[in-house]
Amino acid sequence: MLSVxxxxxxxKSQSQCALIPFxxxxxxxxETTAKALRILDRAGAxxxxxxxxxxxxxxxxxxxxxxxxxxxxRGVKLEDVLGVVESVRDEITAPIVxxxxxxxxxxxxxxxxxxxxxxxxxxxxxxxxxPLEEAEALLTKGKEVGIELTLxxxxxxxxxxxxxxxxxSQGFVYLVSVTGVTGARTEVASRVKDLLPxxxxxxxxxxxVGFGISQPEHAKQMxxxxxxxxxxxxxxxxxxAQGTPEEGxxxxxxxxxxxxxxxx
Amino acid sequence: xxxxPLHPSPTQTQPDRLGRFGTFGGKYVPETLMPALxxxxxxxxxxxxxxxxxxxxxxxLKDYVGRPSPLYFAERLTQHYAKAxxxxxxxxxxxxxxxxxxxxxxxxxxxQVLLAKRMGKVRIIAETGAGxxxxxxxxxxxxxxxxxxxxxxxxxxxxxxxxxxxMRLLGATVQPVEAGTGTLKDATSEAIRDxxxxxxxxxxxxxxxxxxxxxxxxVRDFHAVIxxxxxQQCEEKWGGLPDILLACVxxxxxxIGLFYEFIKDSSVRLIGVEAAGEGAETEKHxxxxxxxxxxxxxxxxxxxxxxxxxxxxxxHSLSAGLDYPGVGPEHSYxxxxxxxxxxxxxxxxxxDAFQRLSRLEGIIPALETSHAIAYLETxxxxxxxxxxxxxxxxxxxxxxxxxxxxxxxxxxK
Numbered sequence: 001m002l003s004v005x006x007x008x009x010x011x012k013s014q015s016q017c018a019l020i021p022f023x024x025x026x027x028x029x030x031e032t033t034a035k036a037l038r039i040l041d042r043a044g045a046x047x048x049x050x051x052x053x054x055x056x057x058x059x060x061x062x063x064x065x066x067x068x069x070x071x072x073x074r075g076v077k078l079e080d081v082l083g084v085v086e087s088v089r090d091e092i093t094a095p096i097v098x099x100x101x102x103x104x105x106x107x108x109x110x111x112x113x114x115x116x117x118x119x120x121x122x123x124x125x126x127x128x129x130x131p132l133e134e135a136e137a138l139l140t141k142g143k144e145v146g147i148e149l150t151l152x153x154x155x156x157x158x159x160x161x162x163x164x165x166x167x168x169s170q171g172f173v174y175l176v177s178v179t180g181v182t183g184a185r186t187e188v189a190s191r192v193k194d195l196l197p198x199x200x201x202x203x204x205x206x207x208x209v210g211f212g213i214s215q216p217e218h219a220k221q222m223x224x225x226x227x228x229x230x231x232x233x234x235x236x237x238x239x240x241a242q243g244t245p246e247e248g249x250x251x252x253x254x255x256x257x258x259x260x261x262x263x264x
Numbered sequence: 265x266x267x268x269p270l271h272p273s274p275t276q277t278q279p280d281r282l283g284r285f286g287t288f289g290g291k292y293v294p295e296t297l298m299p300a301l302x303x304x305x306x307x308x309x310x311x312x313x314x315x316x317x318x319x320x321x322x323x324x325l326k327d328y329v330g331r332p333s334p335l336y337f338a339e340r341l342t343q344h345y346a347k348a349x350x351x352x353x354x355x356x357x358x359x360x361x362x363x364x365x366x367x368x369x370x371x372x373x374x375x376q377v378l379l380a381k382r383m384g385k386v387r388i389i390a391e392t393g394a395g396x397x398x399x400x401x402x403x404x405x406x407x408x409x410x411x412x413x414x415x416x417x418x419x420x421x422x423x424x425x426x427x428x429x430x431m432r433l434l435g436a437t438v439q440p441v442e443a444g445t446g447t448l449k450d451a452t453s454e455a456i457r458d459x460x461x462x463x464x465x466x467x468x469x470x471x472x473x474x475x476x477x478x479x480x481x482x483v484r485d486f487h488a489v490i491x492x493x494x495x496q497q498c499e500e501k502w503g504g505l506p507d508i509l510l511a512c513v514x515x516x517x518x519x520i521g522l523f524y525e526f527i528k529d530s531s532v533r534l535i536g537v538e539a540a541g542e543g544a545e546t547e548k549h550x551x552x553x554x555x556x557x558x559x560x561x562x563x564x565x566x567x568x569x570x571x572x573x574x575x576x577x578x579x580h581s582l583s584a585g586l587d588y589p590g591v592g593p594e595h596s597y598x599x600x601x602x603x604x605x606x607x608x609x610x611x612x613x614x615x616d617a618f619q620r621l622s623r624l625e626g627i628i629p630a631l632e633t634s635h636a637i638a639y640l641e642t643x644x645x646x647x648x649x650x651x652x653x654x655x656x657x658x659x660x661x662x663x664x665x666x667x668x669x670x671x672x673x674x675x676x677k
Binding site: 056059151153154 | 282290291292293294295296297298299300443444449453457460461462463464558559560561563568570572573574575576
């Protein structure tokens with residue numbers, strides 16, 4: 001597996017927009033998560049974001065919150081999630097980025113946590129409740145073990161914060177497209193149209209846009225506005241949770257292909 | 265080798281550049297909120313010493329809230345704990361229950377709404393557990409004509425139905441939260457999600473000394489009037505300091521409001537009482553400082569009830585206002601430095617105290633407050649002489665009569 005930044009830089013040099021689907025680990029079960037990772041990889045995912053279920057996901061809307069709650073009720077633990085990563089790492093090419101809240105990291109200890117996820121084959125990390133000011137330890141220690149910590153920029157971030165975040169962010173810069181939590185929305189936020197060029201002026205790093213992108217047309221729009229990657233979460237999670245696991249897997253395969261087709 | 269300094273460093277009373285008391289506090293929130301927290305810090309700095317702001321606030325605290333609240337000598341409660349030799353703890357109640365809306369919560373809600381108005385915010389949101397903070401927020405929103413949404417867990421809506429009715433009567437929208445156990449933690453998470461979404465026109469009136477910086481500092485400062493009045497009242501009554509301050513701790517706003525003024529008076533013992541629910545040794549409690557460990561919840565580093573995976577555990581307390589798995593960062597700091605002591609009492613002990621104060625003093629305390637009163641059972645026999653002790657009587661208990669009646673039915677003596 002390549003690093004997240006290498007993968008994105010390669011695509012960027014080919015003027016390609018990357019597709020980053022998100023799923024919640026352990027929903028509906030760990031076996032399906034492993035299958036989903038292989039399927040998404042095959043269906044055009046360039047990077048895959050894997051959500052570690054958390055009890056109090058502040059930045060998540062109802063879809064991902066519910067998926068996390070179901071996974072936790074099934075007793076899914078961080079070690080289980082990493083077990084899944086270990087089981088598929090040699091079969092897939094898309095680097096895996098772990099999406100987790102800060103408290104479980106803190107509980108394990110920053111260094112043991114980073115060493116363990118790196119050993120399992122994880123390449124990147126997104127921690128939605130960790131702003132730049134609190135991120136120093138993860139940024140520094142992550143570098144030592146080859147884990148890239150991607151920081152988020154919001155529509156409300158003033159220019160000097162955008163610059164500071166873009167400078168420190170690793171892997172790519174995650175642009176949150178809406179003021180709000182994760183979740184499918186019917187329209188994409190037009191503010192992104194202004195934000196993307198501003199961000200590109202600030203940094204050479206790839207820019208991934210996420211939160212609220214739920215349809216191929218949204219993804220296409222983001223690409224046209226200059227996104228280097230689009231992140232699609234709740235829409236995938238919702239499809240995977242519908243019907244039997246087999247039906248869910250089929251549905252996300254077709255969806256992932258249609259997203260990929262829209263941004264090619 | 266550990267070297268104990270001969271002169272321990274003075275207790276830190278202001279958060280550092282990152283909003284921390286020692287290692288506790290900080291800002292652990294989605295990036296979307298960071299500019300709003302900065303805006304709030306700037307507004308606090310601008311208005312803290314602004315004569316116009318202070319004048320408006322002081323005027324409303326006096327004429328609308330009814331401050332100063334009395335410092336009342338609880339004669340029969342004192343007699344109840346008197347020793348055979350005639351000595352015994354002299355118990356005073358700081359009567360925050362006499363404030364408009366029946367609890368200390370209005371001190372903070374009123375001040376924050378004045379701040380929000382100056383910041384140009386048109387919509388107010390808040391979380392509530394027992395409903396006291398929700399009622400206080402709904403009240404000040406009615407007073408200033410602001411749109412108000414209160415997040416409340418479905419379980420709390422049931423056990424505090426009187427307060428739900430009051431909030432609606434005051435014109436607020438009460439938004440039920442079904443996630444988790446439907447209590448204060450879940451309501452707080454949902455309020456934060458609303459704030460992330462509507463941050464540009466909305467101010468979040470957080471009701472405790474929890475959450476990201478600058479909330480713990482700001483909410484404390486708005487409640488510090490409790491301690492300032494207490495100092496003056498002690499001076500008037502006996503010309504000195506109190507010996508012991510006692511208050512219940514959920515998030516910890518009423519406790520810090522009383523303690524803060526006295527942190528540097530090292531002779532004054534500061535005691536916080538948490539909710540042990542069915543027992544601190546069981547799985548059903550809310551004794552965060554007693555049984556938790558440092559972690560991050562709702563934007564701050566503090567003691568948190570969590571499992572072996574760093575997942576937040578549901579708290580339990582009969583008292584909705586204390587039913588919370590976190591606690592304010594400054595309390596975590598005061599615990600670790602040893603400046604304040606924290607203990608816990610069970611649901612049953614709190615209900616006993618609820619009845620005791622009602623019968624002995626004709627004051628029906630909130631179930632939250634009853635936890636502080638209950639700790640007298642343990643504390644009084646340990647004390648020698650006749651120290652002066654002040655309990656923050658943080659709220660009135662009318663809202664709790666149904667809960668207590670149900671509890672007594674289920675747990676007959």
